[in-house]
Amino acid sequence: MSDLAGKLRDALSRIAGALFVGEKEVNELVKEIQRALLQADVNVQLVLELSNRIKSRVLKEKAPSVVSRREQAVHIVYEELVRLLGEKEIPLALSGKPAKVMLLGLYGSGKTTQAGKLARYYQKRGHRVACVQLDVWRPAAYEQLSQLGAQCGVPVFGMPREKDPLAIYRAFSKEYPKYDILIVDTAGRDALSEELIREINALHKEVQPQQSLLVLSADMGQSALAQAKAFHEACGVTGVIITKMDGTAKGGGALAACSATGAKVMFLGTGEKPDDLEVYRPEGFVSRLLGMGDLQALLDKVQDAVSEEQAADLSKRFMKGDFTLIDLYEQMDAMSKMGPLSKVLEMVPGFSQLKLPKDTLTVQEGKLKLWKHAMNSMTREELDEPEVIDASRAARISKGSGVPPGEVRDLVRQYRQSKRLVRSLKGGNPKSMEKLMRRMGGGKGGLKFA
Ligand SMILES: Nc1nc2c(ncn2[C@@H]2O[C@H](COP(=O)(O)OP(=O)(O)OP(=O)(O)O)[C@@H](O)[C@H]2O)c(=O)[nH]1
Numbered sequence: 001m002s003d004l005a006g007k008l009r010d011a012l013s014r015i016a017g018a019l020f021v022g023e024k025e026v027n028e029l030v031k032e033i034q035r036a037l038l039q040a041d042v043n044v045q046l047v048l049e050l051s052n053r054i055k056s057r058v059l060k061e062k063a064p065s066v067v068s069r070r071e072q073a074v075h076i077v078y079e080e081l082v083r084l085l086g087e088k089e090i091p092l093a094l095s096g097k098p099a100k101v102m103l104l105g106l107y108g109s110g111k112t113t114q115a116g117k118l119a120r121y122y123q124k125r126g127h128r129v130a131c132v133q134l135d136v137w138r139p140a141a142y143e144q145l146s147q148l149g150a151q152c153g154v155p156v157f158g159m160p161r162e163k164d165p166l167a168i169y170r171a172f173s174k175e176y177p178k179y180d181i182l183i184v185d186t187a188g189r190d191a192l193s194e195e196l197i198r199e200i201n202a203l204h205k206e207v208q209p210q211q212s213l214l215v216l217s218a219d220m221g222q223s224a225l226a227q228a229k230a231f232h233e234a235c236g237v238t239g240v241i242i243t244k245m246d247g248t249a250k251g252g253g254a255l256a257a258c259s260a261t262g263a264k265v266m267f268l269g270t271g272e273k274p275d276d277l278e279v280y281r282p283e284g285f286v287s288r289l290l291g292m293g294d295l296q297a298l299l300d301k302v303q304d305a306v307s308e309e310q311a312a313d314l315s316k317r318f319m320k321g322d323f324t325l326i327d328l329y330e331q332m333d334a335m336s337k338m339g340p341l342s343k344v345l346e347m348v349p350g351f352s353q354l355k356l357p358k359d360t361l362t363v364q365e366g367k368l369k370l371w372k373h374a375m376n377s378m379t380r381e382e383l384d385e386p387e388v389i390d391a392s393r394a395a396r397i398s399k400g401s402g403v404p405p406g407e408v409r410d411l412v413r414q415y416r417q418s419k420r421l422v423r424s425l426k427g428g429n430p431k432s433m434e435k436l437m438r439r440m441g442g443g444k445g446g447l448k449f450a
């Protein structure tokens with residue numbers, strides 16, 4: 001379970017690093033996502049809906065270009081996960097005088113700390129807030145909450161020596177109407193027990209809170225699900241707070257807990273200080289779950305990883321000589337970002353001694369863009385085997401993409417020349433290779449030694 005985020009991330013990295021995203025790749029991606037979510041106990045129906053939507057969207061929605069399809073796939077998965085976890089942030093609906101928020105959860109999940117944080121959160125927003133400590137199990141629970149309350153000037157009601165939580169709650173009943181919001185801290189246990197559930201249930205009946213918030217820590221695995229269910233049956237959980245989001249765990253357990261209770265995450269605890277509370281925003285949470293600062297950062301990272309890999313792999317992949325037009329495009333794109341061709345060729349065995357023109361390989365950006373458009377109007381067959389592109393196909397591609405026929409021919413020529421380059425590489429004759437490269441440099445645009 002703790003590995004949910006890792007598994008989703010792996011699946012996404014694979015698709016983000018794929019050169020071509022077609023039906024086969026999408027099916028594999030969806031299968032991996034399904035497996036990861038099901039292992040995390042996410043409701044089967046939800047998983048099926050999610051995967052069907054991902055599949056049909058990736059295959060149907062037209063990507064701006066054939067080579068950005070993988071980016072689009074990553075984006076769609078991200079959007080669908082966000083949808084699963086709630087599309088919009090949920091305002092905490094509070095009504096009544098006072099409105100009551102009861103915090104529930106096991107030992108150490110962070111109830112008392114979040115009580116202090118919530119008090120501060122609402123107080124800063126102009127509400128009159130008070131807390132009441134009904135935890136009679138944790139030693140010094142009252143002192144802990146009192147200190148937190150004192151930090152923001154919020155009164156804390158409690159009776160350090162009283163053992164009956166109902167008696168404590170009733171003892172201050174005259175005070176509550178003076179406040180807008182009452183935050184109720186309750187006891188945990190080190191595991192779910194009948195006794196705890198009975199106690200919580202009795203308190204819930206007495207307090208009748210508008211909100212029963214389940215406090216879960218981000219590092220909780222499989223057990224989050226059972227907890228969520230039991231607390232939900234006892235008190236009707238209305239929302240979830242995930243704490244310790246500042247740690248290494250990413251809160252994947254929340255997925256299962258939310259799908260079990262139908263309750264959505266409302267706040268995230270991001271540290272031990274009173275201000276370390278964030279209103280939950282699904283986009284940010286999914287980004288964190290997937291381990292990206294934001295989506296763009298992931299795409300950038302993947303892009304970098306791809307070009308590094310390509311650079312290191314250049315000799316191997318090209319020596320094989322069975323590359324497609326998409327491979328070629330990727331190579332040119334990567335090279336235009338990588339800089340000096342001589343640097344790249346240094347990695348090719350036998351070519352480090354070769355005297356190449358000092359300057360860089362320049363693939364003009366405008367040219368690459370045109371080629372990208374042209375490729376977008378090609379069939380899969382044409383992309384895999386550009387040799388089939390004859391005059392009439394070139395004319396069709398040109399018409400479909402609005403790219404001048406000359407450019408389409410240039411692209412095909414570029415492909416053929418690259419193939420020949422590879423053949424001479426395979427032949428291992430540096431001299432003929434040098435000659436060929438110089439010849440390639442003679443064309444207009446394209447691969448060129450400036
Ligand atoms: N890093 C980090 N620590 C947190 C966060 N929230 C709570 N903690 C820490 O987690 C520990 C337990 O927090 P408590 O608020 O006492 O947990 P509790 O649920 O009230 O625990 P019991 O009263 O024993 O049931 C404390 O050391 C807190 O400082 C958080 O968002 N981030």
Ligand SMILES: [Mg+2]
Nearest residue numbers: 111112135138
């Ligand atoms: Mg506590």
